[in-house]
Amino acid sequence: xxxxxxxxxxxxxxxxxxxxxxxxxxxxxxxxxxxxxxxxxxxxxxxxxxxxxxxxxxxxxxxxxxxxxxxxxxxxxxxxxxxxxxxxxxxxxxxxxxxxxxxxxxxxxxxxxxxxxxxxxxxxxxxxxxxxxxxxxxxxxxxxxxxxxxxxxxxxxxxxxxxxxxxxxxxxxxxxxxxxxxxxxxxxxx
Numbered sequence: 001x002x003x004x005x006x007x008x009x010x011x012x013x014x015x016x017x018x019x020x021x022x023x024x025x026x027x028x029x030x031x032x033x034x035x036x037x038x039x040x041x042x043x044x045x046x047x048x049x050x051x052x053x054x055x056x057x058x059x060x061x062x063x064x065x066x067x068x069x070x071x072x073x074x075x076x077x078x079x080x081x082x083x084x085x086x087x088x089x090x091x092x093x094x095x096x097x098x099x100x101x102x103x104x105x106x107x108x109x110x111x112x113x114x115x116x117x118x119x120x121x122x123x124x125x126x127x128x129x130x131x132x133x134x135x136x137x138x139x140x141x142x143x144x145x146x147x148x149x150x151x152x153x154x155x156x157x158x159x160x161x162x163x164x165x166x167x168x169x170x171x172x173x174x175x176x177x178x179x180x181x182x183x184x185x186x187x188x189x190x
Contacts, residue, residue: 003029004129007136011143016067016074019144020060023100026133027053034115037122044188045114051187052099052107052180059096059173063089066166067148070159076144080151085159090149092170097145099177101138107180107187 006026013019027049034046064074066089071079083090102108112134119126153159180186 001129003033003133004136007133007140010140011136014075014077016064016076016079016144016148017061018074019076019140020057020064023060023137023140024053024057026137027057030112030115030130030133033119033126037118039118039122041114042118042122045111045118047111048107048184048187049111049115052111052177055173055176055180056096056099056108059092059170060100062169062173063093063096066162071154076147078154079148081149081153082159083149085153086162088167089162092174093145093149095174097141101141102134105181107177107184110184 003026006022006029010019010022010026013022031046031050031053034042034049067079067082068074070082070086073079082093099106099108102112112130116127116130116134119130
């Protein structure tokens with residue numbers, strides 16, 4: 001139940017970092033659920049989701065900080081239009097949000113599928129909670145991306161060009177995601 005509630009809180013967050021933090025709480029609700037079931041499959045799913053979401057949320061927090069350095073605010077309404085000013089950064093935002101939504105073939109999806117099937121086998125009504133959480137996660141991830149990237153740029157905002165170190169940090173987040181995408185057996189327990 002906590003997963004659904006924190007996901008709903010994400011829909012009403014005006015602050016970018018708070019939105020990302022509540023997103024992590026929601027994802028960790030799945031991990032706690034899987035850990036409490038204690039089957040080999042649920043523990044493997046929990047391990048996969050912990051690692052995958054750790055990388056994803058770290059990248060989202062890095063991106064949020066990069067936006068804060070440019071806008072001096074964490075309010076979503078004030079960060080609009082970044083896609084037009086920094087297009088390559090928008091690509092990193094898109095990739096991190098798609099990973100947060102657990103689209104195929106990301107490791108997040110594998111972890112969520114393992115956890116969802118295990119909880120469904122444990123108790124059939126849990127599919128309502130896990131399905132609701134996944135749906136709301138997709139909604140607030142798309143909201144976060146569109147709120148930061150789309151819209152009109154604020155008139156008084158001057159955006160300095162991204163630095164190489166920023167792209168390096170983001171690339172170093174994408175590298176383990178890509179490696180786990182190609183070989184998810186690295187983190188499986190079975």
